[in-house]
Amino acid sequence: MLASGSRGNCAVVASSSTRILVDAGISGRETYKRLKSLGEDPRLLSAILITHEHCDHVHGLATLAKKLRIPVFMTAGTHQAWSRALRDKNGERPKLEKFERFESGCSFQVGDIAVQPFTIPHDAADPVGFTFRAEGIKVGIATDLGYLPVSVRDHLRGCDVLVMESNHDLEMLRGGPYPWSVKQRVMSRVGHLSNEALAGFFANDYDNNATFVVLAHLSDQNNHPEIARRGAEKALAARGSLFHNRLLLASQSEPLEPIRL
Numbered sequence: 001m002l003a004s005g006s007r008g009n010c011a012v013v014a015s016s017s018t019r020i021l022v023d024a025g026i027s028g029r030e031t032y033k034r035l036k037s038l039g040e041d042p043r044l045l046s047a048i049l050i051t052h053e054h055c056d057h058v059h060g061l062a063t064l065a066k067k068l069r070i071p072v073f074m075t076a077g078t079h080q081a082w083s084r085a086l087r088d089k090n091g092e093r094p095k096l097e098k099f100e101r102f103e104s105g106c107s108f109q110v111g112d113i114a115v116q117p118f119t120i121p122h123d124a125a126d127p128v129g130f131t132f133r134a135e136g137i138k139v140g141i142a143t144d145l146g147y148l149p150v151s152v153r154d155h156l157r158g159c160d161v162l163v164m165e166s167n168h169d170l171e172m173l174r175g176g177p178y179p180w181s182v183k184q185r186v187m188s189r190v191g192h193l194s195n196e197a198l199a200g201f202f203a204n205d206y207d208n209n210a211t212f213v214v215l216a217h218l219s220d221q222n223n224h225p226e227i228a229r230r231g232a233e234k235a236l237a238a239r240g241s242l243f244h245n246r247l248l249l250a251s252q253s254e255p256l257e258p259i260r261l
């Protein structure tokens with residue numbers, strides 16, 4: 001997890017032969033800096049995958065695509081929304097040298113990594129979460145979603161690494177500084193997942209399979225890492241799974257130590 005939160009999201013999923021950048025929400029320069037700080041060579045990336053067109057997921061995309069000249073995978077809806085938002089004053093849309101279209105629900109391959117995109121409830125054109133499978137390991141990423149529909153919960157079964165949104169504490173959001181309209185958007189079925197909703201998932205639906213659980217996309221304003229951690233720990237402990245799981249928190253300001261399996 002290079003960065004996670006409303007000011008930029010970016011992660012790397014890698015097998016021994018393929019490296020995928022998931023979202024490009026921090027600047028190209030910052031992406032390079034953070035990759036290098038982890039000993040990763042940006043030139044070894046095989047592809048960029050985009051979950052949806054919100055700025056905190058695509059901010060560095062144009063720069064990175066140009067510099068790295070690797071395929072960029074997006075749904076048609078996400079691509080259209082992204083390119084429309086970046087039109088210049090003549091209405092000209094940006095072009096990706098290597099644009100690869102995928103459809104939510106249809107798996108595809110990047111090198112030896114099998115990618116399964118699935119639809120998530122979020123207020124974007126065609127937003128997706130992903131699971132990745134390679135070398136007997138499954139990784140799931142589900143952030144930016146208003147709730148966890150059955151279809152999403154199904155896709156997240158059997159993950160060895162599970163990256164889950166823990167966006168806000170409901171009480172902090174209600175009493176916090178956002179205007180009411182924004183609070184409503186965040187809390188809606190197409191907004192962001194609360195600590196409480198995630199705890200409900202851990203307590204009732206989670207299959208207890210993951211070796212690592214990562215809490216992600218924490219709000220600066222309406223959450224606190226310790227509140228998010230405590231909520232998740234409590235829910236996981238109730239399932240007797242705390243020793244089995246390692247709970248980590250992704251941060252906005254610095255990359256997470258790489259998880260190796």
Ligand SMILES: [Zn+2]
Pocket residue numbers: 052054122124144
């Ligand atoms: Zn979003």
Ligand SMILES: [Zn+2]
Pocket residue numbers: 005006009054056057144217
């Ligand atoms: Zn986001």
